Amino acid sequence: MRFRTLSVLKRITEIQGKRHINTMGNKRIAVCQMTSVADKVANLNVVSQLIRDAVKENVQVIFFPEACDFICDNKQDTLNSAESILTGNTVKKYRELAAEHNVWLSMGGVHEKNENDPKKLFNTHIIINNNGDIVQTYRKIHLFDVEIPERNIRLKESDFCTPGNQIVAPVDSPIGRIGLAICYDMRFPELSTALSIMGAEIITYPSAFTYATGSAHWHVLLRSRAIENQCYVVAAAQTGDHNAKRRSYGRGLCVDPWGEVLADCGESAPSFAIAEITDKIANVRRNMPVFQHRRPDVYSLYTLSLRNTLPQEHSHQVTPPENRTQHTTSGPANAFGHVKVPESCVFYKTGLTYAFVNIRCVIPGHVLVAPIRVVERNKDLTDDEADDFYRTVRLVQNLMERVHETQSCTITIQDGPDAGQTVRHLHCHIMPRKKGDFIENDLIYLELAKHDQVKPGHPAKPVRNLEEMEQEAAMLREELKKMTNDS
Template identity: 40%
Template sequence: MSNASAPASPVSGAPFRAALVQMCTGRDVMANVAEASRLIREAAALGASYVQTPEMTGTMEESREALFASLHPEETDPALAAFRALAAELKIHLHLGSLAIRVGEHRAANRAFVLAPDGAIAARYDKIHMFDVTLPNGDVYRESEAYRPGELAVLADLPQIRLGLAICYDLRFPALFRALAEAGAGMIAVPAAFTKTTGEAHWHVLLRARAIETGSYVLAAAQGGTHENGRQTYGHSLIIDPWGEILAEAGVEPGIIHAEIDPARVAYVRGRIPSLDNGRRFELVRPEQEGRLHLVSPAGDAA
């Protein structure tokens, strides 16, 4: 595990099979663990050495009181313990898209875990970007009221490729993805629980854009369907290659998708479109300083 300032590593390992688990998570944590485990076993039986589950694999609960009644610290979380044992049994890298983990009396972390084939925690990532909004119709969403945002971008080295970690709403912040790619990630994970409305509008285009911008594989395991709490999520888990091509896509129902990941494809695409190498940083000049708004490079040349 490392943060995103780590030096880049080659992405030239052997091809491997990756699988995504799509769920319709309910309120009962251990029932969700059982359903996820069934699908993870199915993916491993198909030869997947890396399996990813969606955001909020453990529970989908909007009531703050009910959520905190079910939470545990990482050290005693029963879902995490069960999944660690499963990763060791199947000898796979198991990426839990996220679990709600207690980090204080009234605070939780929306935390992803990458579990090694021996069951050890290879990496953990707390979702950085919180979805806080007041809509014109008066609906209010304040993810930060329950969850503490993360502060670090995180990388995890798989045997074949470096993995960058993101969760759901992070998808809308391309600077995070560029930082991960510049630090050597050839595959970026975006487990999510996109709503049906925003998913229909933005899911495919944003995920394909992140893959194209970074020349990376993008893998997004999703929640899909109508949940116990009434929330509707979009589904359509996706595996996208560095050229932006969709290699595998789910529908709305629970299940798995899988595809071969070839790390050499990352180097090939980045060689054709070297945007990670050609990018320039710009400083914004205020209108009151120059009389007009324009951009200049750090060297002082007008953009």
Template identity: 40%
Template sequence: MKEYTVAAVQMNSQPDLDLNLEQAYGFIKEAAGKEATLVALPENFAFLGKLDARLEESEKISVQAEKFLADTAREFGIYLLGGSYPVLSASGKVFNRSTLISPDGSTLASYDKIHLFDVDLEGGESYRESDYVQPGENEPVTYKSEDLGIIGLSVCYDLRFPELYRVLSKNGAELLAVPSAFTRTTGKDHWHPLLRSRAIENTCYVVAPAQTGLHGKSRKTYGHSLVIDPWGSVLADAGEDTGIIYGRCDPKHLEEVRRSIPSLKHRQL
């Protein structure tokens, strides 16, 4: 792992593929101009609408999203985390897939979201992700790069399952990626403490690019994309506006934190 700048893009994606890709391109170009080595997009960056619409348009979305990620990473010579987008599965449902793209446009790693968001919140707010999304295999995904170190992949609701991140850290993760579209209802109370906890308990950097604002007519997301260091300190918080935040991933700081609090070495289970 070398010292490098990571950029987290905060978007307000809509049920409009072309508009979303145009928005993402502008942010990626800006981040690349500020010498970000890794640029991370949020969950559902290419399309954020009703789940049934996402299913119906999944083939078109996935083809264009994958081409966009490869072309854009290659154009700017960056590592690009394609937060997530729908990919049609053999079951007829879609995988909620996150991919890590290299500066030459090739796919380095991909992860299909394991934990699905099936909840009933106060005020009649309800989500049934499993109606349309096929969970990925229960196989945590890490990728090792000389430039980026070891990255552990996850998506949004995975954040509530610390055992996933423990496995990622056991597999050597130094940076945990958590692209999300966290609801405003839950985000205001849970987003910051959950992300800081994952950083602290695994002594890892965390990059969490997020969706923000109103999507379509009713869905509201919390925003507050974060970059967090292994001590649990928030290096950057995007607030509620769309835009980009930056943080430095420093292997020396990572080593110092792990030497100071060697909890990973003290595990008994």
């Protein structure tokens, strides 16, 4: 099997079937192209050889296309071949290859087994670092569904795939901040704009574009995403005939922030192209500062579902099932709407108000203050209750800033269901803040809005175990005594 390296930098020379660039020190990437088939072992051998050849070109990140694990010709074989991200053999091999060759890998859209629905899977983009660790994952949010009965065309990804429900914050890598997307996502500029606003310098679109749509739109769409966001776009691609039913367009690309194509794999496979990521992004953004010219007073792009960390189901740090439900207690408890707060989780209490640790935290130190009497709205407090409630809020804020060594707090009340209140008992969230704890400062309100919601598209934050909460409450009681004595 012969692997061809393509490059379109300043000087191109062809030597023994590979094109080399005599430059060192810059951020270098390889954009891969392949023709996946139903045989996972054969595809893995192609991936392995591409990695072995690409690392000889001193690259730091290698990008692979959507469906790099396999492409079957029917739904049932596709479902049967899907694997878990954590326990599947295919991703395990990818991780071993990354560590063995000391290179980062973008595995752009593997078929992830859906543990909750045997009739569906996820299309998941995985970023693996040079130690073999999974540092981030993204589940494709836009599914390719096309049905044209008069032309006997029916391509519906939703028949076997469950869409993701979160944009993923850009990933820090040796070549810059990488924004994750997959194939059909490139037709939705809202996603790429959101990623660029969050600081993405490279946006990825690993793809298996159909031949008909690719020949019409592939270069146009990818160059547009690069130009409008003034960032690099990397799109590894499937190419050629996978089976009797499916053909992909190919032409894996790297486009620079000015819209110039730096690398194009053509139609050959397996192959890869080398490109360099330079400081051109800074020059383009300085010379044409479109981000400064945006008009948020007229229009805005507000990301409603954003994830900054690796999801639990893709991390070995998984909360045990017995800790994912509301805690019960046989000891003294306090009413908090429809639930009970164990007395052991309360760290401050007066005759009218109490403060307690949180079962689900948006950030470390996220605690709550509530009136002892069950009242739903701020307006329902008596004057005495209101005085005591806000004195307690101030006291607890001082305590949390002291304990967490901060000089800032987010203090907020979701007063009523239209404001995001889910527990019908007035309560104040107190969250000690540190610089950089959120990509954009106000994103904390989005996380707060969905941190305890359990419904499709809004998975709840994991609950903490009772022992952990009791330990935090005991610590806060001791720190409160110290603070009181110091004053």
